[in-house]
Amino acid sequence: MERTLVFSDSSLNYADTRWDEVFQPLSNTCSDLDASDFPGARRDQLVVRLGAARGFLAHTPFHPPAVPADLLPTVRLFHGAPLAWWVGQVLSYLMRLHPRSDQLVRAALRRLNFTRPIVGIHVRRSDKLFHEAEYHAVDEYMAAVEDFYETLEITNGGVARKIYVATDDVSVFDEINKKYPDYTVIGDRNISSRASGKTKYSKEALDGILVDIHLLSMCDFVVCTFSSNICRLVYEMMQSLHVDASTRVTSLDWDYGFTGMRKLRLYRVILQHSARSAEEMNMRRGDIIAVNFYNATNNYGYNLNTSESGYFPIFKTVEDAKSVPFPAYPYV
Known part of the structure; x- marks a missing residue:
């Protein structure tokens, strides 16, 4: 959204401990500002207040499984879980220790x-x-x-x-x-x-x-x-x-997912597959398969490239991320 994030209410749930008493501040120059409540805030408003992640981020295109479009092709070359990589980079900055x-x-x-x-x-x-x-x-x-x-x-x-x-x-x-x-x-x-x-x-x-x-x-x-x-x-x-x-x-139980993540998991096909029954679907290398987050272990999905649905061998896929054009801040 090309905005600066400021923790205006930085109390944690532990003995009234403040964020900046446990982790380093997000910035040494940006301080708290009076903010208006977020729903209904205009994009041209100087300061807006973000509520809980589950109530706000799920309605933006940047919420997981989104990964910046300019990074995703490169990350796919060296990493087996691009979404986890991207979230990890953000968290490693947010959680720099005091x-x-x-x-x-x-x-x-x-x-x-x-x-x-x-x-x-x-x-x-x-x-x-x-x-x-x-x-x-x-x-x-x-x-x-x-x-x-x-x-x-x-x-x-x-x-x-x-x-x-x-x-x-x-x-x-x-x-x-x-x-x-x-x-x-x-x-x-x-x-x-x-x-x-x-x-x-x-x-x-x-x-x-x-x-x-x-x-x-x-x-x-x-x-x-x-x-x-x-x-x-x-x-x-x-x-x-x-x-x-x-x-x-x-x-030992669930697959990886981000809290509040959209209910679709994405898998990219790395090995072609020909359906062996009417319940299975064909897959070509590079196809993207969408699977309901809570039914991932059933290996039943929807092929976004062919509009075909059915069961598929998940070992012929790798979990993928959604390519989303994040702001690149070329002026920084």
Whole structure:
């Protein structure tokens, strides 16, 4: 929209903490302005107020799965998930750590002896199980962890197996230590104990989340559930730490998606497919397949190039993004 974003209400949901007490300000020169309410605001109005993302961004062409048209062709050459790459670039700027937060993360790295190679797991329990997600046993997480290390050992020989555990259920540490004694388990039990119940929105809990998110993003591989905001955020942050981190996370439930994302997922065909039944559809290399966000696992979609619909082999596609002409700011 070619406007400057200013956080006029920068309080977070944690103990009345301000954004600029945790992260660096978006700008050192742009300060708060009196703003009019956004719906109904004219485009020529000097200042407009944006509400919650779900209530506003979904009505603009720039909302995910949109990626800038001038960047998308290049990103497709080196990255398996252009949307995650683009969101990751934005978030890596928005979430630049305040010096105190940066010291907190660095201290945790030293205290926990965080060394690589290492796999991170994020096990979300507590209220998540009752409202949004299904239960996943520790063994499901560890199966993916073991696959990673077995693959790594093919080229690197024997390596020390280490995992970083982030969870809101302290018992997860004991279960992994008991069942998988060949692994070195690191993590902060105090962070886990503060991540649920009455302390969930305390300043100490926020510090714990900051540590968990950043240490998970620094892992070589992460096993988690994309139904969790934390898991998706870690995946997005990893995109700014690697050329292509699209295969560095395994989700035990949902596919990746941005919060409030439009309900269509886009897949680009990389291998031609001829329908083998009336229920399938033909696909040519380069075709774009649209799939309902909540039915992606059914592999049923609509071919935007041929107007044909039906089931399709998703392994012959890669998730794609929507090419949208973002402002390029040529005068900057």
